[in-house]
Amino acid sequence: MKIFQIETTLNNDTFPAPFEFLQKREWEMSPKDRALLFATKKGLDKMPRRAARKIFQGIRAPFGLTSIQAGEVEAVHKVTTENVYRQHLVRVEGQTDIVTMGLPYLGPYNVNSIMNPILVACLGLGYYFNLYKGKPVVREGGVAIISHPTPWEFHPVHHPSYIDFFEEVLADTTDPEEIEKKYEKRYAEDEWYRHLYRTSYAYHGVHPFYMWYWCAHALEHLGQVIIIGGDPRAVRRMGFRSATTMRDALEMASDVVGSQPSITHIHNPPVLMADVV
Amino acid sequence: MADPNRRPAISHLNRANRLPTVSRAIAKTEFPLRAAPTPIGEEPMASKLGANFDTEWARRYPARLARWATVETLGKGVVGYYARPKISGIDRLHDLDGPAIFAANHQSHADTPVMITSIPEPWRHKLFVGAAADYFFGNRLSSTMSALFIGAIPIERTSINRQTIEKAIALLRGGWSMVIYPEGGRSPDGWSQEFRPGAAFLAKQADVPVVPVNIRGTFDILRKGRMWPKRARAKVTFGKPLTFEDSDNNRKFTRKLQAAVEALADESSSGNWWTARKRAHNDESPDLGGPEAAAWRRRWALTEAGAAKQGSSKRRWPYV
Numbered sequence: 001m002k003i004f005q006i007e008t009t010l011n012n013d014t015f016p017a018p019f020e021f022l023q024k025r026e027w028e029m030s031p032k033d034r035a036l037l038f039a040t041k042k043g044l045d046k047m048p049r050r051a052a053r054k055i056f057q058g059i060r061a062p063f064g065l066t067s068i069q070a071g072e073v074e075a076v077h078k079v080t081t082e083n084v085y086r087q088h089l090v091r092v093e094g095q096t097d098i099v100t101m102g103l104p105y106l107g108p109y110n111v112n113s114i115m116n117p118i119l120v121a122c123l124g125l126g127y128y129f130n131l132y133k134g135k136p137v138v139r140e141g142g143v144a145i146i147s148h149p150t151p152w153e154f155h156p157v158h159h160p161s162y163i164d165f166f167e168e169v170l171a172d173t174t175d176p177e178e179i180e181k182k183y184e185k186r187y188a189e190d191e192w193y194r195h196l197y198r199t200s201y202a203y204h205g206v207h208p209f210y211m212w213y214w215c216a217h218a219l220e221h222l223g224q225v226i227i228i229g230g231d232p233r234a235v236r237r238m239g240f241r242s243a244t245t246m247r248d249a250l251e252m253a254s255d256v257v258g259s260q261p262s263i264t265h266i267h268n269p270p271v272l273m274a275d276v277v
Numbered sequence: 278m279a280d281p282n283r284r285p286a287i288s289h290l291n292r293a294n295r296l297p298t299v300s301r302a303i304a305k306t307e308f309p310l311r312a313a314p315t316p317i318g319e320e321p322m323a324s325k326l327g328a329n330f331d332t333e334w335a336r337r338y339p340a341r342l343a344r345w346a347t348v349e350t351l352g353k354g355v356v357g358y359y360a361r362p363k364i365s366g367i368d369r370l371h372d373l374d375g376p377a378i379f380a381a382n383h384q385s386h387a388d389t390p391v392m393i394t395s396i397p398e399p400w401r402h403k404l405f406v407g408a409a410a411d412y413f414f415g416n417r418l419s420s421t422m423s424a425l426f427i428g429a430i431p432i433e434r435t436s437i438n439r440q441t442i443e444k445a446i447a448l449l450r451g452g453w454s455m456v457i458y459p460e461g462g463r464s465p466d467g468w469s470q471e472f473r474p475g476a477a478f479l480a481k482q483a484d485v486p487v488v489p490v491n492i493r494g495t496f497d498i499l500r501k502g503r504m505w506p507k508r509a510r511a512k513v514t515f516g517k518p519l520t521f522e523d524s525d526n527n528r529k530f531t532r533k534l535q536a537a538v539e540a541l542a543d544e545s546s547s548g549n550w551w552t553a554r555k556r557a558h559n560d561e562s563p564d565l566g567g568p569e570a571a572a573w574r575r576r577w578a579l580t581e582a583g584a585a586k587q588g589s590s591k592r593r594w595p596y597v
Contacts, residue, residue, distance in 0.1 A: 026313035028322050031417065034309035
């Protein structure tokens, strides 16, 4: 069989006007950008979560095409990967004791939906933690400090099995291997989840398992995960710890990495890939 | 007796009891109300202040209208109150057609308001001022105010910035006139400093005449180091426009310009045009740089000259 593959790469232009200030590094913001940031922050703090979600999920990213590759599968993918590396790789010198990151409001599985705690873990520990080449940004046994409100909130139409996964499975254990052995088959073959998957707008019943497995490497590698601003109950359910401020989080992390840790912050947007040397 | 070195035992409690003030509130502000510092190892952003400050907007009609209204009302009122400038030599500009560079000696911050309100129409309202980039364009507020109310453009004093020079040349060619102080800064003691060749360079490049101007009396109004003006009589004397000839070079033209301003100063201080012209013809105009002597002697000489000029013996003691 002859296969013809087309692959494209996009640039990092995530936010159109008037939100383009979100793409800038803080020290590059003009007074206008800072005023907009201040007003946006204050506005979002006062706004109901639903309205805030509607505004931000209504933003259409003005992505531009940076390359198109077509032809034989492996050859095409090689060129695409090179293009992605050229755009996303950021040189990072040495592993760190603590990695800090702020999570965006959007991941691949909550478009026009709610980012529930499992998706928060997946985005932070599955995506951002794993966006490295060579070795992780943080050393083995180090700490990841993530900033996200992590509300105990689920979209009942889109994520029905997530609710049960969170209430039943994670309440029992957070160990991916044990979860797989004990619960995966039951969720995968559950008739109700299958029915919702086929006839409604739900993700498959087994979907939250794979979101959780995605975090497995990070969970194995890290000594502790702290979520700043996270709902303490939801965060604790996943085996993480919640902190109120960055200062508190660093204080808590000192139990694991000592009082003089090195800290690396992954700034996003734009999405980047760490080339740890 | 209380020990002056003794500090309050619980200083943080003491601090908390202090009344909040505007300055303390500003000092406490953090990002995003205050700009974030550039992290170590990162290339700082190119500043949009100083020589890079964009003043294009200040030459659009809304800004020009605001400037016109301010100069004609507030500007004239304040200058009239503090300086009451006596303007002479306007007749020498009758043959001047098109834009020009008004090059004056620089004694104080009062010079620019006095110049802006003294320069006659049609040059007055199509005027920009070459202002020190490091001083007037150091922060956003002063940059905006300078650009809006005096039509300032930033000029580097210590280095040559091609961008600002090209900007000035483009404006001169576009029909705008310029006020420039070739000394490059205010006089520290009331006597003039050596002229720099900036005005000559601009005159050559933009092919516009240079009008020598002498300002007297503004040193007493707002001398360097003083924060608030005091009333004194200023005198502005316009000279005959000088054109950059083929035989000129920057240094030669600058010398000519300085000599012209010195002749105007002589005319202004002596009040005798004929004598001043004769002295200028014989190249004997008094040097604007003042006597080569100790600071107090220079100051004394300046006060003497000022007293003679005003024809009064009211103040015999020098400003020190």
